Amino acid sequence: xxxxxxxxxxxxxxxxxxxxxxxxxxxxxxxxxxxxxxxxxxxxxxxxxxxxxxxxxxxxxxxxxxxxxxxxxxxxxxxxxxxxxxxxxxxxxxxxxxxxxxxxxxxxxxxxxxxxxxxxxxxxxxxxxxxxxxxxxxxxxxxxxxxxxxxxxxxxxxxxxxxxxxxxxxxxxxxxxxxxxxxxxxxxxxxxxxxxxxxxxxxxxxxxxxxxxxxxxxxxxxxxxxxxxxxxxxxxxxxxxxxxxxxxxxxxxxxxxxxxxxxxxxxxxxxxxxxxxxxxxxxx
Ligand code: SAM
Numbered sequence: 001x002x003x004x005x006x007x008x009x010x011x012x013x014x015x016x017x018x019x020x021x022x023x024x025x026x027x028x029x030x031x032x033x034x035x036x037x038x039x040x041x042x043x044x045x046x047x048x049x050x051x052x053x054x055x056x057x058x059x060x061x062x063x064x065x066x067x068x069x070x071x072x073x074x075x076x077x078x079x080x081x082x083x084x085x086x087x088x089x090x091x092x093x094x095x096x097x098x099x100x101x102x103x104x105x106x107x108x109x110x111x112x113x114x115x116x117x118x119x120x121x122x123x124x125x126x127x128x129x130x131x132x133x134x135x136x137x138x139x140x141x142x143x144x145x146x147x148x149x150x151x152x153x154x155x156x157x158x159x160x161x162x163x164x165x166x167x168x169x170x171x172x173x174x175x176x177x178x179x180x181x182x183x184x185x186x187x188x189x190x191x192x193x194x195x196x197x198x199x200x201x202x203x204x205x206x207x208x209x210x211x212x213x214x215x216x217x218x219x220x221x222x223x224x225x226x227x228x229x230x231x232x233x234x235x236x237x238x239x240x241x242x243x244x245x246x247x248x249x250x251x252x253x254x255x256x257x258x259x260x261x262x263x264x265x266x267x268x269x270x271x272x273x274x275x276x277x278x279x280x281x282x283x284x
Contacts, residue, residue: 001028002108003072005100006079007093009086009112010043012218013191017113023047025110030076033068035092039083056080057092065099072105079110086114090134090160116158119186119220122196128225129155136161136169143169147176154225161219170204173223177201182224188217232270236260240267244274 006025011017026032026049033056034040041053056064068078080087080096087093101107116132131153137143150157161169173183183201185208188194195214199207201223208214232240239259243252249271256271257264 001025001077002106003075003077004106004108005068005072005097006077006108006110007087007097008079008081008110009114010040010081010084012085012113012115012118012189013194015043015046017190018047019110019112022110022112023049025077026051026079026081028077029079031068031071032079032081033064033096034080035082035087040081044081054078056096061092061095065096068096069100069103069105072100084113086112086116089114089116089132113190115160115186115189115218115220118189119184119222120158122186123156123184123222124198125156125222125224130158131155132158134160136165136172138165140168140172144172144176147172151177151226154228156225157221157223159221159223161221163216163219166215166219167205167208170208170221173221174202174204177223178226180227184222185214186220186222187214189220191217193217228273231266232262236262236267237270240271241274244271249275 006029008022008025009019010022026044026047029051031052031054032040032044032049033054035055035057037053037055044053054064054067056068068080071078080093082088082091082093085091088097097107120130131150133146133150136159137146159169170183179200179202181201182198183204184196184198185204186196189196193213193216197207236256240252240256243255246252247255249268253264253267253271256262256267
């Protein structure tokens with residue numbers, strides 16, 4: 001194996017989700033750096049991995065990374081795992097990876113399970129941007145400010161959430177995001193009590209309240225993108241519609257921009273949308 005840091009994804013619940021390549025790399029490594037050795041040891045022993053474990057968490061990061069760099073410098077390979085899923089996705093590991101790469105050492109991904117990709121794979125989102133927001137802040141004020149900031153982003157949103165905060169997080173999403181968005185709740189993915197439910201966002205609170213089991217376990221929330229908005233205020237919209245009734249799209253957009261002082265491309269996009277909806281004569 002090329003001496004390197006191998007960043008290895010491990011299961012998020014179902015142990016059979018570990019890949020053949022992950023097993024091979026973990027067995028062949030000289031050491032496995034892990035977030036919590038007590039957590040990872042039984043999993044690794046179950047795979048027949050009998051190599052030294054290096055604890056690597058936020059409190060010993062610098063020292064542990066130096067040890068990893070030294071081992072790889074001696075021609076050995078080190079694997080990095082987190083408690084579950086893909087290291088570096090809402091997990092420690094990111095800074096360690098950066099430090100190892102900065103030392104000129106190759107960092108090689110061994111991809112596999114992540115709650116993020118598992119939830120997205122069943123979310124049924126249309127093509128379009130997706131923003132992974134990770135965990136929302138725990139404090140209500142900071143959480144609400146973050147949701148307000150995200151509300152303006154024209155993308156689907158993915159959150160990780162813990163059971164003790166799921167109700168307040170969903171309540172804030174309902175209060176602060178547009179009601180015509182869809183919420184997917186994915187809990188306990190790949191585990192015995194896996195549950196995946198999709199609903200209009202405003203129905204999320206009642207869905208959680210209906211059964212105490214729905215508030216247990218680990219959660220991913222996927223909120224669909226906000227519906228497209230014209231960006232035009234009422235007056236600009238009125239001007240555009242009047243012009244569009246008489247003129248081709250390009251001319252109407254140019255004149256509306258000149259009359260209102262707003263950017264022409266906003267009017268052009270809106271005019272095309274109005275035409276596509278059948279609002280106005282079909283002249284370009
Ligand atoms: N690195 C991991 C990954 O790749 O998904 C995520 C680690 S983060 C510390 C833990 C959070 O991920 C949980 O609080 C939950 O939001 C989400 N998560 C992890 N496993 C999950 C599962 N089986 N079902 C649903 N969400 C899960």
